[in-house]
Amino acid sequence: MSDYQELIKSFQKSRNYVRDFLIYGFKSRDDFSQKSGRTYDNERRRIESWLHEYIHASYTPQGKTVSLALDSNLLHTNPLYRVWKSRSFTDNDIMLHFFFLSLFHSEDTTYTAEDLTNHILDNYQVLFEAQLVRKKANEYVKEGILSSHRDGRRKLYRRTKTLQEALPTLFPLLLLAVSFCQLTMPLGFVGSTILDNQRVANYIFLVKHGYYGFTLEDEILFSLLSAIHTHHMVTVLNRSNRTSYTKEEQFTIVPYKIFISTRTGRRFLCGYLPARQRFSTLRLDQIQKVTLLEPFEDYLFFQEKLEKNIPFCFGVSFGISHHMDQIRLTLFIQEGIEDYILTRLRREGRGGTITHIEKNTYSYEISVFDGNELMPFIKTFIGRILSFETNNAFLRRKFYQDIDEMAKMYQIIKE
C-alpha cells in the first residue's frame, strides 16, 4: 500500500464509494467487483480515516463490512462534509498559505510578488521562485482572499477584509445563522468551512429527517446551478446502478430546476430534452459528469411550459404518455376524533381535492402525469381506505394485489 494517501486529487472516485457505504452499509469487499480489491482496500481505509467517528465495522460470513452509522437526531453537522476537506496539495501550497497569512497581517499591507518572495526568504528562510509566488498570489486573488491593483507597472497584492473586520458587530450572530444554514441549506459544506475558519461549532441546531448523502452530489449541483443561471444546455453522463445491472448513458439537456425529496434527500435535475422534445428528470447521484454547452435559445419559452406542468407531477415523473392518471381515494375518517387524517391529506396531498361525501367518509382526488408516484402515499392510509379508483387499470390491479400480498404476508388472510 505504498501508494496510499489519505488525501485525494479528485472527488469523483471516492464519491461513489462513500455513497455505497452510507446508503447500503453492508457491502463487503466482494460486492465491489467493478474495481480491484486493492482499490477497494484503499478507498475503505480512506473513508474509515475521514469518518472514523461514525464508522461501524462488523464481521459476517461474507467478510468485513463497513457502514456509516449516522443518527440525524444527534448530528450538529453533516459528517460527510469531511470528505470535501480531503483535497491533496503540495508542500509549497501549504507553506505559501501560512506565509501569506502571516505577511498580510493587516488589510492595508501591500506587496508585489517580488516583495513577497523576498520577505519569505528574509523572515522564514525559504527560497521560492518569484514566479511560483506570483502564481499562488493570483490564485488567491481568484479565490477572493487577496485583491490586486496596478501601481504603474507594479502589480500589488492586498488581503481582503476578514469577516471580523468587515462586520464586527454582526459577526457573532452571523456565525449562529451559518451554524444553522450549514446543516439545512444547499451547498452547506461551504458554510461548514466558514465555521472551520472561525473555529466555531454548531451546538444549537439539529435536523429532523436529515439525509446527509446529498452533499456527495454538490459538485454536480454546483455545475448545474451555474448552467441554470446562464440558460446553457449541458451534457450529462448518467450511470444508473440498479442492483442487477449498471447502465451508462449521455444526455443533452436544458437544465431548469432541481427537484428535491424531503423524505429521502434524493435530488433530481429537471430539464428539457431537445432530442426527445419532452421534460425529464435525472437523479443527481447518478450523474457522473456535467459538460457545459452553448446557451439554449428557447430557454424562457420552455421554462413557462415547465411551470405549467409542475402542478401535475406528484413527484418527479412527467409520465410516459399524454394521458393523465386520475386517482380517487375514499377514506373512512371518524369526524371529531381523526381530524388529523384530514390535516395529513391537506398537508401531504399536493393540491388534491378533498370532498366530504357523507358522515365519516371523505374522498381525495387528483389528476397527475404518473399515478404510480402516489402509491407509497396511498399505502400510508392502510386501515382506512374504503376504495381506490383510477383510470389506470395497471395501478388499480397493483394496489389491490399489494394489499392482498401484505395481508397474506402478515397472515391476516390465508394463502
Added chain:
Amino acid sequence: MELFSELYNCYYQVVDHILKEASAHPISQKRIQAICGEIGFAESSFYILPKLFDGTWHLLSCDGTHYQSLAGEPQSLPLTLLQRSWLKSLLLEPRFCLFFTEEEQEALARYTEDAKVLWRPKDFHYFDQYADGDDYTSPTYRAHFQILLTAIQKRQYVHISYHSMKGHRIAHHYLPLKLEYSAKNDQFRLLAIPEYSHILQNINLKGIQTVTLLSRFLEEDFDFAAMIRKSYYHEPVRLLIKNQRNALERAMLHFANYEKKTKKIDENTWECLIYYNSSMETELLIEVLSFGPAIQVLGPASFLNQVKYRLSRQIKLFANSSYVTPS
C-alpha cells in the same frame, strides 16, 4: 471558484491550530500530536507530523524538545469568494433572514456585493414538502425564534404558552435545549425539558403563543446525546427487505435518517434494524407501510401488532361495501 479546494482542507485546519498554539508558547511534540488527533482525520498525524518535524513544511522551529511557530500567529482567513457567494444566496432565504433585522440584512448585502449567488430559492422544487410550513416572515414568530435562540445560548429558563398538536393550551417553564428543523415539515421545533423534569419535549414553534425569558439559568452540565439515546426503545424495528421494484435502494435512502444496521440474508433479502423512540414511532410505521409488501416487519411485537391491526382493519373495510365503522 472551486468547491473541492485545498483551501478547505482538513490539514490546513490542523496546521492552523498548531501554529496558533505554538505562537503563544512553545509546545511539545505530544501536544502537536494531540492537536492532529483532535482536528485531523484518523491517520492524519502519519502524514502531517513528519513534514512538520523534518522541516519539509518549514513552519516550526525546535529548541530540542519544544516547537514554536515560525510564521507567528496565523491571521484569520478572509472569506473566499465561494463563501461570500454562499452567504449572498442565503440572503434570499427567509429562514436565514429569521436571524437578522432588515438593517443587518442590508449590511450583509453590502458585504457580499461583489459575489454572485450560487442558487436562488426558485431553483429548487421540494415536491413532497408539507403545505403548511412555518411562516418565517411573521413578526411574532421571528420574535419567539430570537428569544429562544438567546435562551439556548445562555442556558436560560423560559415561560412558554403554546397550543399542542391536539389543540390543548399548555403553559409551563422550560429549559430550551435545541432548535430542530425539518425540511419535510418545513418547520422548527423546540426541544426542551420542563422545569423539574428530565423528559424531553418537542414544541412546534408555530404553536407558541408567548415566550418570555426567566431569570433562572442552568448551572450544571447537561448530556443531550445521552438523553436522546436513553429515549430509544431497547429493541429496534426489525425489517425484512425484499429487493423487488428496487425496494432495497429506496428503503436504504428512505431510512437513511435513522440509525440503522443492515445485513444481507440471501441473494434477494436483507435485514435492517432501525433504532427509534416513541416520538418517531407513528411516522416510521407509516413509512414502512408505504413500501407495501416489499418490506416485512418482523418485530418488535408492539410495532408488528400495529401493522397487523391496520391491515386487518383494511381487509374488513374492503369486505364491507357499506362503509360501516370497523369494530
